[in-house]
Amino acid sequence: MTVNAENITPTRTHVLIFPFPAQGHMIPLFDFTHRLALRGGAALKITVLVTPKNLPFLSPLLSAGLDIEALTLPFPSHPSIPSGVENVQDLPPSGFPTMIHALGGLHAPLLSWIASHPFPPVAIVSDFFLGWTQHLGIPRVEFSPSAAVTCCILDTLWIEMPTIGDDDEIFEFTKIPNSWKYPWSQISSIYLSYVHGDPAWEFVRDSFRDNAACWGLVVNTFSDMESVYLEHLKKEMGHDRIWAVGPVLPVSEGNRGGRTSVPVDHVMSWLDARADNHVVYVCFGSQAVLTKEQTLALASALEKSGVHFVWAVKEPFEEDSTRGNILDGFEDRVAGRGLVIRGWAPQVAVLQHRAVGAFLTHCGWNSVVEAVVAGVLMLTWPMRADQYTDATLVVDELKVGVRACEGPDTVPDPDELARVFVDSVTGKQTERIRAMKLREAALDAIQERGSSVRDIDGFIEHLVSLGLKK
Numbered sequence: 267m268t269v270n271a272e273n274i275t276p277t278r279t280h281v282l283i284f285p286f287p288a289q290g291h292m293i294p295l296f297d298f299t300h301r302l303a304l305r306g307g308a309a310l311k312i313t314v315l316v317t318p319k320n321l322p323f324l325s326p327l328l329s330a331g332l333d334i335e336a337l338t339l340p341f342p343s344h345p346s347i348p349s350g351v352e353n354v355q356d357l358p359p360s361g362f363p364t365m366i367h368a369l370g371g372l373h374a375p376l377l378s379w380i381a382s383h384p385f386p387p388v389a390i391v392s393d394f395f396l397g398w399t400q401h402l403g404i405p406r407v408e409f410s411p412s413a414a415v416t417c418c419i420l421d422t423l424w425i426e427m428p429t430i431g432d433d434d435e436i437f438e439f440t441k442i443p444n445s446w447k448y449p450w451s452q453i454s455s456i457y458l459s460y461v462h463g464d465p466a467w468e469f470v471r472d473s474f475r476d477n478a479a480c481w482g483l484v485v486n487t488f489s490d491m492e493s494v495y496l497e498h499l500k501k502e503m504g505h506d507r508i509w510a511v512g513p514v515l516p517v518s519e520g521n522r523g524g525r526t527s528v529p530v531d532h533v534m535s536w537l538d539a540r541a542d543n544h545v546v547y548v549c550f551g552s553q554a555v556l557t558k559e560q561t562l563a564l565a566s567a568l569e570k571s572g573v574h575f576v577w578a579v580k581e582p583f584e585e586d587s588t589r590g591n592i593l594d595g596f597e598d599r600v601a602g603r604g605l606v607i608r609g610w611a612p613q614v615a616v617l618q619h620r621a622v623g624a625f626l627t628h629c630g631w632n633s634v635v636e637a638v639v640a641g642v643l644m645l646t647w648p649m650r651a652d653q654y655t656d657a658t659l660v661v662d663e664l665k666v667g668v669r670a671c672e673g674p675d676t677v678p679d680p681d682e683l684a685r686v687f688v689d690s691v692t693g694k695q696t697e698r699i700r701a702m703k704l705r706e707a708a709l710d711a712i713q714e715r716g717s718s719v720r721d722i723d724g725f726i727e728h729l730v731s732l733g734l735k736k
């Protein structure tokens with residue numbers, strides 16, 4: 267354990283933060299922690315729990331000159347996780363439930379850390395995949411890196427446990443505002459994989475159920491974007507301790523979520539040479555890797571379209587004959603109008619560049635929120651998890667995006683996709699005008715008296731009053 271208890275005094279409120287080790291989860295919780303430390307100032311002392319291999323991701327936060335320390339606990343070994351792996355980025359997408367189960371092994375070490383601490387934390391803020399942290403004897407605040415509507419959907423699924431139907435059969439969430447409905451194939455992949463009676467899965471199920479009973483909930487959203495779902499959560503949870511604190515953004519660009527595989531300056535000067543809103547950015551988050559057929563179809567669409575683009579291409583986490591990068595000769599053919607980034611891209615900087623007008627996205631919630639802040643038109647291609655929900659929100663409710671493709675294995679038609687690209691940078695879409703309006707609302711929320719800043723301050727007040735009660 268590397269926490270230093272000496273500079274924690276009883277006059278300050280001590281909070282423990284526990285991120286789930288996946289890029290799409292750690293990034294927003296670290297950004298939120300940064301905001302919390304800045305707003306909380308001298309009132310708060312923050313400890314962040316990571317396992318050793320994830321410590322480097324925390325480094326930018328630890329060196330930000332704020333009162334944030336690391337608590338490093340050994341990764342609990344698990345029969346289905348290879349030794350040395352401590353982050354979902356080194357597992358296939360199906361590795362999420364295994365990681366949830368494995369981290370349950372930190373329950374006993376955490377209890378003993380809390381019990382032996384001279385000034386133990388008054389509350390724990392933990393990712394929504396860590397519902398079991400509800401049972402540590404201190405109030406638990408769930409952190410949702412996903413949308414408020416996703417929290418509504420997950421709570422409904424795991425509490426009501428509806429029977430899974432055929433892939434095409436439609437399931438309707440009748441209690442959730444706007445009665446969301448989907449074919450079963452588009453519903454939370456973790457829920458669909460649940461195996462009744464399997465002890466590891468029962469742990470995962472109970473952990474999700476714990477979310478509905480948490481003391482508080484922090485969501486990376488803002489009230490103008492999702493007020494009906496935030497109100498629904500308050501009603502369902504039976505209290506008002508639900509704080510919409512987004513968009514949580516990096517305080518500084520740095521190497522957020524990983525070291526960028528190209529110098530940020532190089533990408534920025536490439537974009538500087540392009541006209542406003544004329545570049546399409548293509549990226550599918552930190553997990554998804556396209557199949558070879560999908561990669562070829564997308565490359566062909568970009569080539570046919572003639573648009574300027576930046577494409578962040580991911581390699582599979584291990585040797586995989588069906589997936590991966592097969593772009594031989596492609597970069598020469600699109601030289602001068604296409605920039606291919608192999609590996610980790612500086613996504614937020616790219617999205618915020620004036621030249622970028624459209625974003626082909628898998629609709630991971632962080633990407634959606636980052637695109638909203640950038641006022642960029644979204645071209646949606648949801649693949650799994652909450653991404654279908656996010657795409658529906660973006661296209662049908664907020665109307666700031668258009669559909670491009672959907673499904674983890676669907677191979678898009680290159681001609682159709684090329685048309686979507688061309689329209690996205692040449693058409694006068696009403697979606698782009700709405701995207702600019704939503705951007706203003708997002709920026710308003712994080713201004714000094716904006717709704718999300720008020721929610722962060724309200725959250726801090728609750729934490730401090732928890733400390734006073736002790």
Ligand SMILES: O=c1ccn([C@@H]2O[C@H](COP(=O)(O)OP(=O)(O)O[C@H]3O[C@H](CO)[C@@H](O)[C@H](O)[C@H]3O)[C@@H](O)[C@H]2O)c(=O)[nH]1
Binds near residue numbers: 550553578610
């Ligand atoms: O080359 C890259 C790729 C990603 N990112 C960042 O990594 C994050 C990716 O998050 P997200 O867009 O949400 O995608 P995933 O990594 O796929 O996120 C997982 O977690 C999200 C939050 O729960 C879910 O919404 C997604 O469906 C789930 O796949 C974002 O902040 C991106 O800016 C980069 O900076 N560079």
